[in-house]
Structure formats: structure tokens, C-alpha cells
Amino acid sequence: MKFPLFIPIIFLLLFSIYPTSAHFFPNITSIPRSLIPNTTVWEAFNQLLGCHNGQKVDGLTKLKKYLQYFGYLNFSYSNFSDDFDDYLESAIKTYQLNFNLNATGELDEQTLKHIVQPRCGNADIVNGTSTMNSGKQPRTHSSNSTIHTVAHYEFFPGKPRWPESKTELTYAFLPENQLSENVKSLFGRAFERWSEVTPLTFTETTSYSRADLKIGFFSGDHGDGEPFDGVLGTLAHAFSPPAGRFHLDGDENWVTDGNFLNGSPVSAVDLESVAVHEIGHLLGLGHSSVEDAIMYPSISSGTRKVELARDDVMGIQELYGSNPNYNGSEPSLIPRQERDSSGTYYLHYSLWEFVMPLVIGTFLLFTL
Structure with a gap:
């Protein structure tokens, strides 16, 4: 019996994009030594x-391919030899400008x-347009203050955003990942x-297809044209509105307690x-x-930001x-549930949450 050609093709596609079981660790000491690499994927660049x-x-x-991946070399560039040419020098200068380095064009x-x-797997330059605002004419925008502030944020080309009518966004997790409630929270x-x-709100839903x-x-x-590269290297990437896709590298050693005070393995x-x-x-x-x-592209292992x-x-x-309730000061959100240095949970209570049980207790005491 002969099978149509598309059946094995579909079979291969299904297995090439099948989600992974990610590595989650409650703290840095729980990462097995077998998962801690001796070198990182880009360390050879040194x-x-x-x-x-x-x-x-x-x-x-390899460096040219790295720079092309993140947009510093045009995708029409094809001279992938070990020659340091004018295009590579220009790409390095642009990279140095974006990261506030001395723009010499040399690999210092x-x-x-x-x-x-x-770092994030999203490119710094998309279709020839930089998504980083260094070395450009500076912005002086500040919507919440009279202070003259120089800004360096940027947007995707075309400035895509979610429609004004859509302020309530839903999110869902790929069911095959079987994430714990701790990770979801x-x-x-x-x-x-x-x-x-912002005026935006986010609500978890169980419907992955409709989120x-x-x-x-x-x-x-x-399957999205941006493969992950194992431990470290690129950590995750996400697509601009309205795509809504957010992918993370399941091979990373993901730490969930946020405690790096006592140091950490190079891969945490x-x-x-x-x-x-x-x-x-x-x-x-x-x-x-x-x-x-937060939107700086790189983050060192063992860093919490x-x-x-x-x-x-x-x-x-x-x-x-x-957000109508935002007072214009630096954001000061403290997660309602944190871990102390020993790895156990504790809660942050507001004044009302503390007083309310006392009020109820006093009421019951005098009515019983």
C-alpha cells in the first residue's frame, strides 16, 4: 500500500516542532551538575x-552569522568567510552604538x-530599522512628568500595538508543557x-487556541524560523502585536525563586x-x-531584573x-507572594488585610 507523499512530511513536521519538557528549578542549588555546561554556546567568540x-x-x-541573525548584517549578505571586511566592520560599529560602547569597529x-x-532572540534591527535608540536623535518624551527626559525605548517597524478597543488580553500556556501552578503564577x-x-489587563485562560x-x-x-540553541545563547523570543506568540527555550536551566544572593551556576x-x-x-x-x-536585550546568567x-x-x-491609578513614580510592584532566602514562601499583606481580621474578631467577641 502506497502512502501519499504529504503523510511522511506532516509526520516529520509534527515531530520537529513538538514542544519540550522545560527544566525548572526552585533554586540554584537544585540544578544538577550534569546540566551545567563548561562553556557557553558563544564563548568561542572570546x-x-x-x-x-x-x-x-x-x-x-560564525560571528557574521550571529550579527546577521540579530539584524546587523543584511540578509542579502552572503560572504560567510573568515575575512574581516568592510560590512563586518560597519555591523560591529552599529552594534557598539546600540550598546553604548566605543564605536571603533574592532572587537575589543x-x-x-x-x-x-x-540574550533575547528578537533582532535588534528589523528590515534595516533599528529597534534600539542609541546613537540616534534622542527622544525627549515624558507623558507623566514635566522633567525633560531623554528616552531610548523603541518600537517594532510600523509601531504595531493592540487595538484601543482591546484592553483586556488573555494568555494561555501550551498544554503539552504541563506547567505547574507555581510557574504559571x-x-x-x-x-x-x-x-x-497601563490600562491593559491580563487574564489566564485554558483555551490556548483562542488566547x-x-x-x-x-x-x-x-517551526517559526528562529530555532533555539540550547543552554544560554538565545533564551526566548516573542512576536509583535497582534501575533501574540511567546516562545522560551526549554533547554535552559530556569530558576523560579529569584534568589541569586549566594552566587549561581553560569547557566542559571x-x-x-x-x-x-x-x-x-x-x-x-x-x-x-x-x-x-527591562527591554535591554541581554541579561547575564544569575541576574534578576x-x-x-x-x-x-x-x-x-x-x-x-x-493606568488611571498610576501616580507617575517609578513602578514599585511587589509580588504578593515572594520567597525568602531559605526558599520558603511568605506573603505581603496590605494594611487593610491586616486590620480586617482584627475587626471581624472584635465583632464576634462582643456578639457571641
């Missing part, structure tokens, strides 16, 4: 220290230090960071920090050249306006 135009050095081919120590860091906190400063925002963990090539990645960043993309923000901003910076707030409010 051997290129001091390279400049006119040289031919092993490893420049500071430039390589940034290149080898784990972490994403809920990440969404709160953005709802605190506005779809979150999933995958491994390697997962704070899940909530990455989630807050990628949600910014889901809402229409590009990358920022402000290192303290979940508070929106002023640059993030200004950018998202240019797209959606402000």
Missing part, C-alpha cells in the same frame, strides 16, 4: 579579541563581553508589571526576568539601549497611555 578590518581569523564566519574586550552574554506576576502602568497571547517552551527548531536563568522582557515585545516594544531597562525602568514605562505608555 578568541576574536583584537580582530579588525583586513584580517582573516578562524571564527569570524567590552564588545566581546556583550556579544557572549545570554510567575508569569502572572510578570504581566502585572505591565498592567500596573490573545500564547506561551510555550520549545527546543531547537520549533531567572524565568520571571525573561518573562517580563518578552511581554514587552508582545505589547509592541522593541529593544532599549538603557542597560537598566523584574522592575520596569523609567524608559520602559515611557515607551509602553506612548503606545497605550497610563
Whole structure:
């Protein structure tokens, strides 16, 4: 019996994009030694220290592919040799400008230090347009203050955003990932960071197919043209409105307690920090050249960064306006449920939550 040609093709496609079982760890000490790599996927770039135009050095081919992936080399560029040409020099200068480095076009120590860091998989330059605002004419926008503020946030080309009529967005998790409630609540906190400063609200739904925002963990090539590369390297990526797709690399060592005070293995990645960043993309923000901003492209392993910076707030409010309850100060959201240094949960209570039981108790005491 002969099978139609499309049946094996569909079979292969299904298995090439099948979601992975991600690695979640409650704290850094629970990461098995077998999952901690000796080197990172981009660490070999360190051997290129001091390279400049006119040289031919092993490893420049891989660097060119890296720079093309993140938009610094045009996709029509095809000279993937180990020759340091004018195009590579120009790409490195643009990279250095975006990351506030000395724009020499040479691979100095500071430039390589940034290149080898784990980062978001979204490109910094899309279709020739930079989503980072460094080295450009600075913005002086501030919707909530009379202070003259220089902003470095950027948007996707065309400035896509969710429609004004759609302020209630739903999100869902890929069912095959079978995420725990603890992991799901972490994403809920990440969404709160953005709802605190905008009119947008985010509600979890069980219908993955109908959700506005779809979150999933995958491994390697997962069918969207942006394959993951294993531990570190690219950590996650998300698509601009109205696509709503948010993909994370299931091979990472995702830490959920956010406690890195006692150091961490080189491969430990704070899940909530990455989630807050990628949600910014889901809402229409590009990358920022402000290192303290959530929308900065890179984050070192063992780093926790979940508070929106002023640059993030200004950018998202240019797209959606402000939450009526936002007072214009720095965001100060404290997750209602945190962990202390021992890894156990504790709760933050508001004054009303503390007083209410006393009021009820006093009432019952005098009525019984």
C-alpha cells in the first residue's frame, strides 16, 4: 500500500516542532551538575579579541552569522568567510552604538563581553530599522512628568500595538508543557508589571487556541524560523502585536525563586526576568539601549531584573497611555507572594488585610 507523499512530511513536521519538557528549578542549588555546561554556546567568540578590518581569523564566519541573525548584517549578505571586511566592520560599529560602547569597529574586550552574554532572540534591527535608540536623535518624551527626559525605548517597524478597543488580553500556556501552578503564577506576576502602568489587563485562560497571547517552551527548531540553541545563547523570543506568540527555550536551566544572593551556576536563568522582557515585545516594544531597562536585550546568567525602568514605562505608555491609578513614580510592584532566602514562601499583606481580621474578631467577641 502506497502512502501519499504529504503523510511522511506532516509526520516529520509534527515531530520537529513538538514542544519540550522545560527544566525548572526552585533554586540554584537544585540544578544538577550534569546540566551545567563548561562553556557557553558563544564563548568561542572570546578568541576574536583584537580582530579588525583586513584580517582573516578562524571564527569570524560564525560571528557574521550571529550579527546577521540579530539584524546587523543584511540578509542579502552572503560572504560567510573568515575575512574581516568592510560590512563586518560597519555591523560591529552599529552594534557598539546600540550598546553604548566605543564605536571603533574592532572587537575589543567590552564588545566581546556583550556579544557572549545570554540574550533575547528578537533582532535588534528589523528590515534595516533599528529597534534600539542609541546613537540616534534622542527622544525627549515624558507623558507623566514635566522633567525633560531623554528616552531610548523603541518600537517594532510600523509601531504595531493592540487595538484601543482591546484592553483586556488573555494568555494561555501550551498544554503539552504541563506547567505547574507555581510557574504559571510567575508569569502572572510578570504581566502585572505591565498592567500596573497601563490600562491593559491580563487574564489566564485554558483555551490556548483562542488566547490573545500564547506561551510555550520549545527546543531547537520549533517551526517559526528562529530555532533555539540550547543552554544560554538565545533564551526566548516573542512576536509583535497582534501575533501574540511567546516562545522560551526549554533547554535552559530556569530558576523560579529569584534568589541569586549566594552566587549561581553560569547557566542559571531567572524565568520571571525573561518573562517580563518578552511581554514587552508582545505589547509592541522593541529593544532599549538603557542597560537598566527591562527591554535591554541581554541579561547575564544569575541576574534578576523584574522592575520596569523609567524608559520602559515611557515607551509602553506612548503606545497605550497610563493606568488611571498610576501616580507617575517609578513602578514599585511587589509580588504578593515572594520567597525568602531559605526558599520558603511568605506573603505581603496590605494594611487593610491586616486590620480586617482584627475587626471581624472584635465583632464576634462582643456578639457571641
